[in-house]
Each structure stands twice: as C-alpha cells, then as structure tokens.
Amino acid sequence: MIQIRPVSDLRNKFPEIEGVVGSGEPVFLTKNGYGTMVVMSIEKYSQMTDGIELKLDEADRAAEISDVRYTHDEVFSRLRNRNG
Numbered sequence: 001m002i003q004i005r006p007v008s009d010l011r012n013k014f015p016e017i018e019g020v021v022g023s024g025e026p027v028f029l030t031k032n033g034y035g036t037m038v039v040m041s042i043e044k045y046s047q048m049t050d051g052i053e054l055k056l057d058e059a060d061r062a063a064e065i066s067d068v069r070y071t072h073d074e075v076f077s078r079l080r081n082r083n084g
Contacts, residue, residue, distance in 0.1 A: 003027045
C-alpha cells in the first residue's frame with residue numbers, strides 16, 4: 001500500500017517511517033498537501049540506480065576510446081526513431 005505522510009512525520013514519527021522504508025516500500029512526503037519528496041532505503045535506492053551507474057561507466061569507457069560525439073538532437077532523434 002502506498003504510504004503518503006506529511007513531512008512533519010519525518011521528525012515526529014521517524015521510527016514508523018524507518019520501519020516502512022526498511023520493508024522496501026517508499027514513503028511519499030507532503031508539505032501543505034503537495035508532494036515534496038520520497039524517502040526510501042539505501043538498498044532500494046541502490047537497486048534502482050546500480051544499472052544506471054553501470055551504463056554510465058560503459059559510456060565513459062566508450063567515450064575514452066572514440067572521438068565520435070553526438071548532439072542532444074541527434075541522440076534523442078535516434079531514440080524516438082527506435083521507439084516509434
């Protein structure tokens with residue numbers, strides 16, 4: 001179940017929020033009724049970003065051995081054509 005809490009709960013009910021994120025679920029925090037941030041465990045964050053980090057490392061290595069560079073427009077045009 002999605003956990004949506006006021007940001008004041010981060011201060012006032014930290015152990016509850018820690019328990020939720022420890023179980024692998026994110027907690028969405030609101031301020032004045034609007035979403036402001038998401039709290040999640042370090043493990044969950046790592047699961048989300050590790051693949052991206054590996055791809056960025058690959059791109060850095062490829063850039064070191066090649067002089068080929070693409071503009072923003074070229075990259076996104078190729079992506080649109082591939083997915084279109």
